[in-house]
Amino acid sequence: MPTRNRDEVIRVELTAGHVWTVVAAGLVFFMTPGLALFYGGMTRAKGVLNMMMMSFAALGVVGVVWVLWGGSMLAGDPVLGGLTADPFAHFGLHGLMGTEDLLSSDFSVTFAIITVALISGAIADRARFGTWVVFTLVWVTLVYFPLAYMVWGDGLFSEDGALGRIFGEPIDFAGGLAVHINAGIAALVLILLIGARRGFGRDSGQRPHNLPLVMLGSAILWFGWFGFNAGAATTVEQAALIWTNTLVAPAAAMLAWLLTERIRDGHATSLGAASGVVAGLVAITPACANVTPLGAILLSAVAGACSAIAVGLKYRIHLDDSLDVCGVHLVSGIVGTVALGFLAIPSEGRAGVFYGGGWGLLGTQLAATLFVTLYTGVLTLVIGLVLKATMGLRITRRDEVIGVDLTQHAESAYSLKDEATGYFAGQAPARPLPGTAEAPVPAASKGDNQ
Amino acid sequence: MKLITAVVRPEKFSDVKDALESYGVQGMTVLTVHGYGRQRGHREVYRGAEYTVDLLEKVRIETVVEDGEVQDLVDVIVTSARTGEPGDGKVWVTPVENTVRVSTGELGDVAL
Numbered sequence: 001m002p003t004r005n006r007d008e009v010i011r012v013e014l015t016a017g018h019v020w021t022v023v024a025a026g027l028v029f030f031m032t033p034g035l036a037l038f039y040g041g042m043t044r045a046k047g048v049l050n051m052m053m054m055s056f057a058a059l060g061v062v063g064v065v066w067v068l069w070g071g072s073m074l075a076g077d078p079v080l081g082g083l084t085a086d087p088f089a090h091f092g093l094h095g096l097m098g099t100e101d102l103l104s105s106d107f108s109v110t111f112a113i114i115t116v117a118l119i120s121g122a123i124a125d126r127a128r129f130g131t132w133v134v135f136t137l138v139w140v141t142l143v144y145f146p147l148a149y150m151v152w153g154d155g156l157f158s159e160d161g162a163l164g165r166i167f168g169e170p171i172d173f174a175g176g177l178a179v180h181i182n183a184g185i186a187a188l189v190l191i192l193l194i195g196a197r198r199g200f201g202r203d204s205g206q207r208p209h210n211l212p213l214v215m216l217g218s219a220i221l222w223f224g225w226f227g228f229n230a231g232a233a234t235t236v237e238q239a240a241l242i243w244t245n246t247l248v249a250p251a252a253a254m255l256a257w258l259l260t261e262r263i264r265d266g267h268a269t270s271l272g273a274a275s276g277v278v279a280g281l282v283a284i285t286p287a288c289a290n291v292t293p294l295g296a297i298l299l300s301a302v303a304g305a306c307s308a309i310a311v312g313l314k315y316r317i318h319l320d321d322s323l324d325v326c327g328v329h330l331v332s333g334i335v336g337t338v339a340l341g342f343l344a345i346p347s348e349g350r351a352g353v354f355y356g357g358g359w360g361l362l363g364t365q366l367a368a369t370l371f372v373t374l375y376t377g378v379l380t381l382v383i384g385l386v387l388k389a390t391m392g393l394r395i396t397r398r399d400e401v402i403g404v405d406l407t408q409h410a411e412s413a414y415s416l417k418d419e420a421t422g423y424f425a426g427q428a429p430a431r432p433l434p435g436t437a438e439a440p441v442p443a444a445s446k447g448d449n450q
Numbered sequence: 451m452k453l454i455t456a457v458v459r460p461e462k463f464s465d466v467k468d469a470l471e472s473y474g475v476q477g478m479t480v481l482t483v484h485g486y487g488r489q490r491g492h493r494e495v496y497r498g499a500e501y502t503v504d505l506l507e508k509v510r511i512e513t514v515v516e517d518g519e520v521q522d523l524v525d526v527i528v529t530s531a532r533t534g535e536p537g538d539g540k541v542w543v544t545p546v547e548n549t550v551r552v553s554t555g556e557l558g559d560v561a562l
Contacts (some may be wrong), residue, residue: 126503204501204502206504207494207496207501208496213508227507261495261498264498265495265498265500266495267495269495271496271497272497275497308497308498311498312497312499314497327497388531443482
């Protein structure tokens with residue numbers, strides 16, 4: 001090895017902390033493909049590809065938007081009264097290259113991707129794919145990046161922000177507000193706009209088609225979540241506490257979910273275990289650095305039981321939250337965020353009710369929850385209404401019967417027969433997009449197992 | 451010649467097949483089918499949502515035999531497929547006009 005002047009090669013020396021951020025960003029990135037499996041297994045067989053593609057669309061769109069203007073919206077100086085940062089100050093990540101700040105931005109984008117992808121579970125089997133792609137672009141720009149800046153950056157809820165000065169700075173270590181409540185509210189609004197699946201609550205074909213995929217997905221989510229929660233740890237003590245809580249919270253929530261099911265339905269199910277793990281991870285997300293391991297068990301057990309009960313409500317109120325984005329992410333996100341008002345251990349002059357901190361922190365957490373609900377709710381409603389009026393949110397009734405995979409992507413997930421079931425028609429000629437009125441999708445030529 | 455058709459439990463199929471082979475049956479056609487009779491279905495629960503699955507998987511066996519073997523074979527199938535519970539299945543017999551062995555063109559009983 002020729003000796004080189006190190007200053008020329010690495011301007012900021014790579015420390016263990018930087019290495020951990022690089023690894024953690026990779027872990028969080030892998031959660032979105034994990035989510036695609038978690039959601040994909042839960043849909044019916046004729047919708048699994050579309051479900052997974054909605055997560056992959058988030059990877060594609062948010063990845064590019066982040067480089068163009070998203071990264072700037074998290075890194076710059078506040079504009080619009082602290083609502084966001086200037087999207088053009090660091091356009092193309094200009095000004096971040098060659099600095100440590102690019103690494104922070106790398107870590108941040110993985111959160112943006114999964115937050116968008118989380119929403120997709122609510123609109124399984126019936127959304128127009130093109131509209132979803134446009135939605136991810138608009139939503140991440142107008143809702144996610146501003147909200148992440150308000151909660152984690154120098155925006156409205158920071159110490160010096162307008163709302164932070166009135167209500168105090170909320171505790172949201174890894175994204176109870178910015179990720180889970182945010183995605184849950186957006187999901188709720190989209191469900192109201194898009195309507196229920198055909199046969200919702202009656203069609204037995206709507207039960208999950210592949211539970212091993214769901215369990216694999218939840219395992220990948222749990223694995224990645226160690227990076228999601230502990231990625232921003234600044235001390236060894238903090239990293240250790242977060243890792244401990246990220247293990248024990250899903251464990252306790254899974255047990256709580258299984259117990260709830262055993263009592264209510266008679267059996268502890270694999271889907272319940274996978275769901276309980278995710279509910280516990282969601283609940284501990286805002287609190288991972290600010291509760292004791294015992295507090296984590298209490299908080300996530302409550303979240304697991306609440307989410308297990310909440311997922312049954314959709315049939316009573318006829319709200320087709322297909323894969324329970326609200327039941328799991330909104331409910332457990334709120335439980336985790338609000339529970340901090342009671343369980344937060346003393347730090348930086350704040351503590352929860354149980355640690356003698358008084359009711360102030362609880363008020364802050366509630367105010368922040370209410371603000372996210374309103375901000376996300378109103379903006380998602382506007383975005384959704386515009387898209388509904390222009391592109392249309394929903395596929396046609398006929399396409400829904402045939403299946404969203406075949407009509408939106410001209411593919412089927414599983415072809416289990418080896419015999420000839422059609423014929424090879426040669427290289428596909430250019431033609432209008434399938435699924436449009438000019439080009440109805442041809443009968444199942446790629447498989448007949450639907 | 452008669453066609454014997456039997457619909458049996460999937461878990462009893464290997465017993466039925468062994469019994470038929472022991473008796474000397476030369477061939478059979480087997481299909482996986484779905485249906486229900488008196489047994490109806492079972493209950494599955496996903497995140498608190500209950501589904502009744504009433505089309506259950508069964509195995510359908512078809513074999514063409516000489517008239518003289520019909521009663522014995524039906525007995526063999528019924529004995530080997532029985533558990534005594536609803537859902538054990540059905541066996542029925544239908545007359546067959548003719549058979550042809552594809553490889554040789556032989557007709558009738560010789561072709562069985």
